[in-house]
Amino acid sequence: MIRIENLTKSYPSRLGPQYIFKNLNFSFPTEKNVAILGKNGAGKSTLFRLLAKSEYPDRGRIITNRAMSWPVALQTGIHPQMTGRENTRFIGRINSVRSLSKYEKYVQEFAELGKKFDLPVRTYSSGMRAKLVFACCMNIDFDVYLIDEATSVGDPLFRKKAKATLKEKSQKCGVIMVSHELDQIREYCNSAVLIDKGKLSYYDDLEEGIEAYTNPESKKGN
Amino acid sequence: MVTFKEQLGAWRRVIFALFLRELQSKFNDKLGLGWAFFQPFLFIFALSYARSLISGSTVHSMPILLFMLIGMLYIQSFLTSMGPVAGAIKKNKPLFAFRQVQPIAAVLTALLMEFSIKVGALVLLVLTLYLLDIDVRMDNPLLLIYLFILLWIFSGAVALLFGIAATYLPEIDKIKMFIQRPMFFISCVFFSLQDVPERYWPYLTWNPMVHFIELSRYATYTSYGSAGVSLSFVTSVTLILLFFGLALYHLTWKKVLAR
Numbered sequence: 257m258i259r260i261e262n263l264t265k266s267y268p269s270r271l272g273p274q275y276i277f278k279n280l281n282f283s284f285p286t287e288k289n290v291a292i293l294g295k296n297g298a299g300k301s302t303l304f305r306l307l308a309k310s311e312y313p314d315r316g317r318i319i320t321n322r323a324m325s326w327p328v329a330l331q332t333g334i335h336p337q338m339t340g341r342e343n344t345r346f347i348g349r350i351n352s353v354r355s356l357s358k359y360e361k362y363v364q365e366f367a368e369l370g371k372k373f374d375l376p377v378r379t380y381s382s383g384m385r386a387k388l389v390f391a392c393c394m395n396i397d398f399d400v401y402l403i404d405e406a407t408s409v410g411d412p413l414f415r416k417k418a419k420a421t422l423k424e425k426s427q428k429c430g431v432i433m434v435s436h437e438l439d440q441i442r443e444y445c446n447s448a449v450l451i452d453k454g455k456l457s458y459y460d461d462l463e464e465g466i467e468a469y470t471n472p473e474s475k476k477g478n
Numbered sequence: 479m480v481t482f483k484e485q486l487g488a489w490r491r492v493i494f495a496l497f498l499r500e501l502q503s504k505f506n507d508k509l510g511l512g513w514a515f516f517q518p519f520l521f522i523f524a525l526s527y528a529r530s531l532i533s534g535s536t537v538h539s540m541p542i543l544l545f546m547l548i549g550m551l552y553i554q555s556f557l558t559s560m561g562p563v564a565g566a567i568k569k570n571k572p573l574f575a576f577r578q579v580q581p582i583a584a585v586l587t588a589l590l591m592e593f594s595i596k597v598g599a600l601v602l603l604v605l606t607l608y609l610l611d612i613d614v615r616m617d618n619p620l621l622l623i624y625l626f627i628l629l630w631i632f633s634g635a636v637a638l639l640f641g642i643a644a645t646y647l648p649e650i651d652k653i654k655m656f657i658q659r660p661m662f663f664i665s666c667v668f669f670s671l672q673d674v675p676e677r678y679w680p681y682l683t684w685n686p687m688v689h690f691i692e693l694s695r696y697a698t699y700t701s702y703g704s705a706g707v708s709l710s711f712v713t714s715v716t717l718i719l720l721f722f723g724l725a726l727y728h729l730t731w732k733k734v735l736a737r
Contacts, residue, residue: 267736309577312732332575337503349495350576352488 258307259283260456263316265302276302277454279316284449284458286322286400289422289431291441291462293469294451300434301404303451307432308402322399322430326351328389329404336378340369340388343377347392359395366421367391368414387414394421403433403444419443438466492578496570496587515598518558522550522599523606529668538672540699544614547603548698549667552691555596556633556665557658563588563637564654567645567734574735581734582727585641589634614698621697625712629690632716638723642730645737666691671706679706686715 263280266273276299294300305311306318308327334343344363345356353359364373367387422431435441448465450457459465505511526546537545566588573579607614644650665687682688689707696704
């Protein structure tokens with residue numbers, strides 16, 4: 257369960273502060289995998305970063321008793337000059353994993369990079385980078401994994417594996433995902449939070465959420 | 479509740495991880511880590527040696543090479559730490575996505591890095607003095623150690639202030655460059671405060687670097703004298719700047735993340 261209390265978040269700009277959320281109160285369960293839906297600029301990424309505590313609200317707070325991952329996007333924490341192994345060790349250290357060498361081994365296996373694991377990340381293709389980042393995240397035990405759309409690319413085989421791992425973990429953990437690709441969302445999630453004009457609404461059923469997202473008019477008719 | 483000890487352990491781990499990352503990404507060319515120590519050493523030594531060839535062998539009773547080395551080492555410590563340390567907040571911005579990594583961890587890491595490099599260069603310098611068979615006295619080593627550490631706290635505080643200011647106003651970086659250049663010439667690196675007529679002292683002694691450098695020379699050779707400079711001035715300037723740096727950080731760090 258994540259509870260958002262009286263949250264206000266704005267960004268400074270030349271036209272004065274741009275409010276993304278104003279005095280928002282909301283709560284939604286994390287037991288089921290949640291997709292965050294919304295138009296461009298609606299505040300999906302902001303909400304995402306606030307949940308991960310990569311950023312902090314101007315006022316109010318977000319309360320949860322679950323361990324959140326970092327917002328897993330393509331570039332976070334990966335230095336192109338460093339090798340895959342060095343990057344992995346860095347992420348392991350930051351998240352204080354118990355055994356670095358074990359973690360390193362699991363990531364290498366999971367990411368399927370083989371010998372390239374010891375080459376600088378700048379020589380990787382974007383799919384390989386995504387695999388590395390995803391593997392780094394999956395091999396640390398979090399309660400909730402925050403996953404950005406770019407990370408879920410990679411080839412179909414890898415996606416299948418990622419999905420299986422998430423399923424396996426879903427007994428005790430959940431996923432929160434931001435994406436525009438409805439196919440990807442259907443693959444990973446089964447409930448949705450829709451952001452519209454600074455207001456949130458939770459849909460227990462993913463299809464309902466997607467319906468409200470793609471055809472806002474039909475909802476008004478009800 | 480997280481205990482203080484756990485908190486400290488978490489900070490140590492984050493700074494260690496950042497430190498290793500910095501090492502791995504900065505020095506992965508063929509010259510490697512050795513260059514980090516060798517480059518400042520060479521720069522400091524070459525300039526000092528050239529200066530010592532031009533004029534006599536002693537300045538106010540102290541060997542001119544040592545006189546120059548102290549000045550160069552101190553001003554270089556201040557100037558280079560102003561650059562990378564103040565830039566650390568901006569440079570490590572992508573890493574703040576990890577909630578464990580806070581901006582001050584990046585600043586501390588960069589400061590620690592510059593400090594280690596300068597200590598490495600210092601070891602090389604002392605070794606060179608020894609090999610060149612230059613007689614060097616050390617009258618007040620405690621004062622010298624105190625000043626060197628204080629210098630780093632001072633540089634860290636200034637860098638923190640500039641680093642935070644630069645995230646709000648990018649123009650600050652240009653102003654910083656503008657201030658940095660003349661610092662080299664007004665900090666008594668190439669000359670002694672003693673050589674300047676006393677009525678011009680107020681134009682120089684506002685600058686804490688003058689005090690740092692002159693006092694350190696005094697610490698090695700007491701006969702050099704410490705007229706016009708004061709230990710309590712540098713100590714209080716450092717404490718005041720450190721206070722303002724930390725206060726500003728405490729007020730702004732959450733907003734710095736979003737910029």
